[in-house]
Amino acid sequence: MKFLIVVQGGPYTSQASLSAWHFARAVLTRGHEIYRVFFYHDGVYNANGLLSPPQDEVNLHEAWRLLAVENDLELVICVASALRRGILDQTEASRYEKPLGNVEAPFIISGLGQLIDGTINADRTMTFGS
């Protein structure tokens, strides 16, 4: 089965991101496919490459990045949610004349069409929120 996982909670603000990450790992362990992970609302903060938690706490940005690289996952963050929260890749940072971007691959900035496409084409949608 193909899963769309929607993450609406910010890391270190609520447990939503951590729950979604555990669920995503279990989807893959069970032999299913992750069609896409879509980060919306405060969920876009997971894409911030500057997250620097203490070493004895899980780094959720790094956890998502590794899961995506090892399993070729699509991590999409909503552009409107991201920009207003200061989550920008280098292209957007240049466009808005900001000194730096904080988003790199495998996180991709895209539109809400990716959320709708996911709900239509995945077999199951699972939402995690604050």
Place this chain on the structure above:
Amino acid sequence: MILHTLNKSPDHPALNRCAGFISDGDCLILIEDGVYCAATNDSSTLNNLLLREIPVFCLQADVEARGLLNRLNPAVQLIDYEGFVTLSTEQTKSKRWG
């Protein structure tokens, strides 16, 4: 058939609201702070769902992290994340409450 996920403690109105939307054939999984809903001894809402034979599950990692392993309503079933995934494949869609 719907997998209802609930992540708020019984102090929050989510449990009562959610219960009104649970139909026969649906099931409920308590995650995050939702596991506290299975740790009180006065939850008529949860007991009514169990009386209706609605399957109610608790995510084990959330239960363990909160020190609730021996404090849960025995009619509630513990499952891990892989069990959570299996539940989501058995039901046709999911609804989040919280």
Place this chain on the structure above:
Amino acid sequence: MKKLLFVQSHPPHGSLFGQEGLDAILAGSAFIECGVLFLGDGIYQLLKDQQTTALASKNFSVSYQALHDYGVESLFCSAADLLARNLTVADLIVTPTLLDATELAAVLRDYDGILDF
């Protein structure tokens, strides 16, 4: 997937769930048949006469009037939620269908997928 239900359950301005949820509804309407269910305090998003100038918050509620033009015709809310909040449909910027508990549960069953905000 034939029909997608969006559930709005947060009041406006205290968080961005309502505004960003509405953005998702408008996006969804371009691809698929959409319905919107307002639950609990979510119904406050539709309250008329929201004056957001002093707060400097976006009055996104006016965009609900455009839903019809986007082809989103199915709006639902709980009759009990309205009553509990001392509201009638005359207080709302658009007119959702008022449903009882049994009908509300049927709406969830009727749609192929659900997106919660």
